[in-house]
Amino acid sequence: MNRSVLCLLAAALAITSISAAEFEYAAPVPGSYQLPVIKAAPDGEVLDAQGNTLRSQEATRGRVTVLSFIYTRCADAKACPYATGVLRELHQASADDPALSSGLRLVSMSFDPEADTPSRLAVYAGIATIEKPAAEWRFLTTASTAKLQPILAGYGQAVDRKQNPADPTGPLNHTLRVILIDRERRIRNIYSSGTLDVRLVLADVRTLLMEKSLTPKQERSTASAAGVSTN
DSSP: OOHHHHHHHHHHHHOOOOOGGGSSSOOOOTTSSOOOOOEEOOOOEEEETTOOEEEGGGGSSSSEEEEEEEOTTOOOTTSHHHHHHHHHHHHHHHTTOHHHHHHEEEEEEESOTTTOOHHHHHHHGGGGOOSSOOOEEEEEEOSSHHHHHHHHHHHTOOEEEOSOTTOTTOSEEEOOOEEEEOTTSEEEEEEOTTTOOHHHHHHHHHHHHHOOOOOHHHHHHHHHHTTOOOO
């Protein structure tokens, strides 16, 4: 196995989400609120950890999906390892909750296709090892930067190279962005470094799992309240 990947994997395993005490709010009660429809989740051609080609829509349909943009060379504790740690907590929580196990999907999507090949992601996917049945967790990359760019643009994920490629936290600048997608491939929330609280994500996921499919009229009303066009 690639030693650098194993070191990064160990770092990700050591990261846990910020404790509830560090957030100045109580998590909302699932089902006591609505999440607006932001927009449809974009599509694109991706590769899974086995090297299979698929459309990203195949990994964001039918279940409530929490999608995190990462790259495995990231060593910034408040960036990719933190986001991966939150997804790992969601994964562990799903092992004790049948509704989460069957209704939730986790996706770690790399924005570093040059380094994050399917074989490298297959090693990194060791973070998803768990004894009990749990939510599906997919690890995706792309065959090229050209395949990646439309996906990044669609999700609004900013990435660029650092002036110092030997930066100890990793060679890429990026914003932390974790996306909540409903069963019909609509983005319903976007978490940043200041809002990525596993308690909030769990409440949002459970809220969407309790939600019946919206009628077109309800969808327009919900999107209108959020100032989003559905045309």
